[in-house]
Amino acid sequence: MGNEESTPMDESVSPQTLHSRTLEAVAEHIKSGRVKNVVVMTGAGISTSAGIPDFRSPETGLYANLARLNLPYAEAVFDISFFKENPEPFYTLAHELYPGKYRPTIAHSFIRLLNDKGILLKLFTQNIDCLEREAGVPDDKIVEAHGSFARQSCIECRQAYPEDDIKQHIAAKSIPRCHDCNGLVKPEIVFFGEQLPAAFFASRDLPRDADLCIVMGTSLTVQPFASLPEMTRKTTPRVLINKERVGSLGSGTDDVLILGDCDDGVRKLATACGWHDELESLWAKTARHDPADLPGSQQTVEKTKDEALEEEISKITKDIDETLNVSKWHEEKVRGDPSKAPPSRPVSSVTSSEPTVPDKGKHEDDQSNLGHVFVSHTADKAAINPAEEDKE
Ligand code: OAD
Secondary structure, eight states, X not given: OOSOEEEOOOTTSOOSSSSSSSHHHHHHHHHTTOOOOEEEEEOGGGTGGGTOOOSSOTTTOHXXXXXXXXXXXXXXXXXXXXXXXXXXXXXXXXXXXXXXXXXXXXXXXXXXXXXXXXXXXXXEEOOOSOHHHHHTOOGGGEEETTEEEEEEEETTTOOBOOXXXXXXXXXXXXXXXXXXXXXBEXXXXXXXXXXXXXXXXXXXXXXXXXXXXXXXXXXXXXXXGGGGGGGSOTTSOEEXXXXXXXXXXXXXXXXXXXXXXXXXXXXXXXXXXXXXHHHHHHHHTTOOSOGGGOTTOHHHHXXXXXXXXXXXXXXXXXXXXXXXXHHHHHHHHHTTOTTSOOOSSOOTTOOOSSOOOXXXXXXXXXXXXXXXXXXXXXXXXXXXXXXXXXXX
């Protein structure tokens, strides 16, 4: 297995519910039959082994790689005010990330297994890749806190937009426009500056009913999602399966840290519960027939997991870079400066009506328009004010 470790915390604090703050004690707790309501909270880290980059890993994260491009700031690609002015970078990214191309990871299958065991109360995910659904987690158990590609609508009149039409646009890297009002169409992914789905607010108290909380693959940087683990009762065991320690995980009396790769962590936990074979066979069912299409497939994962991720991120940044060059060229042309050279590799399939590129740095450090979704740069300072959120 990988380098995961079950890290005991401050030895002077006695656990209230578990025998000890170890993976083995969590498995014992599950096997005892006392665990009936597991709440799982996930982020991009559970999908990286499928070949989808996360956001904030220093080398392979989307934002670190987008930072060198001509975006006003890396998160702009998911910012509603930037999208309204220049939707191409998002649609270039959507072309890469659109569901259907990736295989669920064994971490996704582990969540499905919890459901099959009848103990999954709810999965809160920040991911938009729909891999939980593909792994077989039922719709009514999933809260897609940051939305997903499952639906799309006009950002002006809110009219729903047909799925087949958006698929064609995404495949062609062109910009869909509302059939009614010609407004921009966007998948119902929550952008910075937008409200989270009602389902998030309807379910956000559920962690209080949990008898086990599992947090996987998230930096817990984006609010209000990052405050979810705080909603559990004090003596509810909280397990973090992640490459790094995040949020307040580790400070609770019954917190257990399983630091390392998510896939290794869930395998180890499943094995300790006596579920190893069931988990592997559930995951095997997610395999596709054409390994060439699958950056995260078992056939390629062993040898090239990291390379596949690096390739994917360099393709994404190159494509977005080209999109931005094209936008800039269009803008200069429209402004009547034909002397500017066209982009070296024009992406002719990207269409837009006279996009403008906001000034570089315009939004830097400006979080005032981030609305419901906002980045807590000081996650450790717990810059959370759920009461504020409730006012909405
Ligand atoms: P981040 O990229 O912020 O965090 C991913 C976390 O997973 C980090 O702590 C990584 O160390 C960890 N990680 C990565 N690969 C892993 C692996 N194979 N095994 C274990 N851990 C791994 O992603 P999120 O927390 O999901 O929002 O980001 C939250 C939100 O920020 C996203 O939903 C998105 C973004 O801006 C919006 O776009 C609104």
